[in-house]
Amino acid sequence: MQLRINNLKSIINLKHFIFLCITLLGMHDILAQEIIEEAVEEKSTEAKASVNTVQGQKVDGVAAVVGDFIILESDIPKELEQIKAAGGSVEGLDNCQVMGMLLENKLYQHHAIQDSIVVADAEVRRSVDYQIEQFLTQTNGSMERLLKFYDQEDEKSFRDEMYEINKAGMLAREMQSKIIEEVEITPEEVRVFFNKIPKEDRPVFGTELKVAQIVAEPKVSEEEKQRVVDRLLQFKADVVENGASFASKAILYSDDKESVSRGGKFTLDRTKPRMVKEFRQVAFSLQEGEVSDPFETDYGFHIIYLEKVRGQEYDVRHILLIPKVSSEAVKEAKERLEKVRQRIVDGDISFADAAKEASDEKETRGDGGQLINPKTQDYNFELTKMDTELYTQIQNLKDGEVSLIQTETDRTGNVKYKILMVTDRIDEHEADYARDYLKIKELALREKQLKAIEKWQKEKIMDTYIKISGDYRDCDFSSNWLKK
DSSP states (O other): OOOOOOSHHHHHHHHHHHHHHHHHTTOTTOGGGOOOOTTOOSOOHHHHHTSEEETTEEEOOEEEEETTEEEETTHHHHHHHHHHHTTOOOTTOOHHHHHHHHHHHHHHHHHHHHTTOOOOHHHHHHHHHHHHHHHHHHTTTOHHHHHHHTTOSSHHHHHHHHHHHHHHHHHHHHHHHHHHTTOOOOHHHHHHHHHTSOGGGOOEEOOEEEEEEEEEOOOOOHHHHHHHHHHHHHHHHHHHHHOOOHHHHHHHHOOOTTTGGGTTEEEEETTBOOSOHHHHHHHHHOOTTOBOOOEEETTEEEEEEEEEEETTEEEEEEEEEOOOOOHHHHHHHHHHHHHHHHHHHTTSSOHHHHHHHHOOOHHHHTTTTBOOOTTTSSSEEEGGGSOHHHHHHHTTOOTTOBOOOEEEEOTTSOEEEEEEEEEEEEOSEEOOTTTTHHHHHHHHHHHHHHHHHHHHHHHHHHHSOEEEOGGGGGOOOSSOTTOO
C-alpha cells in the first residue's frame, strides 16, 4: 500500500483502495469473504501454480516470516481471490503488492499481541456466527454442503478455524486503530494542506443536493397497543408460571425476523452498546432467569428473558410484537399529508415550518425536515453516491418544488407517507475551501493518519524479525520490508 500521498487527487484516487485494504486486513483465508457458487468447484489455477511439487507431493512453501507469523506461497493467490470476492478490482495489482499487504497485516497482528491488545471472545464468536449464517444462505441451509465446499471434517473444526482467522483479523484492525486513534487535525493544518495543492490538481466534486422531507405515520390505536401488551403478558405468565419455553414462543410468535431463528437470542455487552437504549436498560436491570414486563421501543413492544450473565456480557432472548395499523389510520395519515402539501404549494406555509409543525419524523422535524447524510454527517448528498431509493424520489424535482406523496414501508413493516423537496443544489465544481471545508478536512486527516501509519511501520519494521524468501526478495516494496 502506498502510504506517502503528495496531493489531494492522489488521496482521492487511493481512498477506495486503502479502504479495501483495511477491510481485508487479516483476511487472507477469511472464509467470510469467499463467494460460494456451485459452478466453482476447483481451486484456481493460480493457487495451484503457487504450490511447489516434491516427489509428486504438493508442498506449500513459506514465503515470509514476520515476528511470530508466517506467510505461505499459497496466501498470495488466495488474497487475490479474497479481494475479488469482496468486490474489489485486482487489475494492476501484482504479487509483490499483495505480498506487501500481507506483510503489513502480519506486522499489525504481531504488535497487537506485543501491545496486549485483546479482542473479546464473544465478539469473535458473533462474527463467526454471522459469517456461517451468510454461508448457509448460499448453500440453501445445508451445513453438509458447506463443510464439503471448504473441505472441513465437521462443524466444530470449521468454527474453530474461522474463530482463529477472525481473531487474527480483528487484532490487526485494532492495532491500526490504536496507531491513529489520537491523530487529530487543526483548522490551520487543513488550510495549509489545501493551499499546498496546485490549482490544476484540485479535485472536482460532483453535484450535491440538500433534501428535506415531511413524514406522516398512521397512528396505532390505544386499543391495539393494549392488545399487544396483553398478549406479551400471557407469554410471560406461561413461561414463569407453567414453565413454557421462552425460545419456542419467540420462534412461533416474535415479529423480529433477525433473531426468530435463534429463539430470540442476543448477546449484549455493557461496554459496547447494541440495541436501542430502552432495550438495554431493561435487559441490564434483570436478574438471571427473570422475564421483564412488556415495554415499548420504536420497533414495537417487547418482553426480555435474561438467560445468562457472563461478566459484562448478557445472553438474552426477546419477543417482539408490532402493533397493527388500521386501514382507517392509514387513510387519515395520507389525507393529513395531502392537506400539508397543499398549504405549502399555495404559499401559506414554508416547507421547513410545515415540517416543524406537522412531521411525525422526530429525527428531522427540528431541522425543518432536512435529511442528514449518514456517511458525512452533514446535509449534503452527492448525486452520484446518493441512496438509490432517495435518488428515485427526488431525481425529477426542481429546486423548491414539492414532490407528490410518496409511500414507504418503515422498519417495522408499516406504511408511512412523505413529501420531499430539494432545498439547495450545488453543481459540479472545483474544490472550494469554504464551501467544501468538511471534505477537505477529511482528506487532510486521512493524509495525516497515513503518515502516522507510515512512521509506525518504519519503526516497527526495524524492530521486528522479518524474513522474505525466494523471488519476493526482488520486489520493489513501498515499505522497507527488506531492511536495505
